[in-house]
Amino acid sequence: MYWNGGWAWMAFMPLLWIALIGLVVWAVVRLTQHSSGRHATEPRWTAKETPEEVLDRRFASGEIDADAYSEARKHLAAHRQVPP
Template identity: 75%
Template sequence: MMYWDGGWAWMMFMPLLWIVLIGLVVWAVIRLTHHPAGHGDGPEHRWPQRETPEEILDRRFASGEIDADTYAEARQQLAAHRARPQ
């Protein structure tokens, strides 16, 4: 009785299986050990606070991006916008 044991197919499939298995192990180790900045449990790993429009305006004025007249006008517009009920 003749039968096919598929030995040649396994010889071609096994290296591919090992490559995939090793790749999954490497991916899992990297995924479990790598903590990007801004992620974590401690206070030093929290996302940075988002700047308010006033803080952005102050920073731009302090760096010299805008002049005093533009700064004063923008502050007035922001104050009027905040005072308006929504």
């Protein structure tokens, strides 16, 4: 009489482990997305930078010097397409 419900625990335990592992994976993904600087609810495709923003960011971080920055700005302005 003592082991009558044992089969239910044997069926339940794998489901419990799958749920626990899924929760850990979800938490890791959620935390790494949030630490990338975007809001967790903001999709990645909405955070696209314009060429000017990329250039500004690279200049601000010191990747390019003032001469390269001004040349690139002139080049971008000259080749900007005018909307119809």
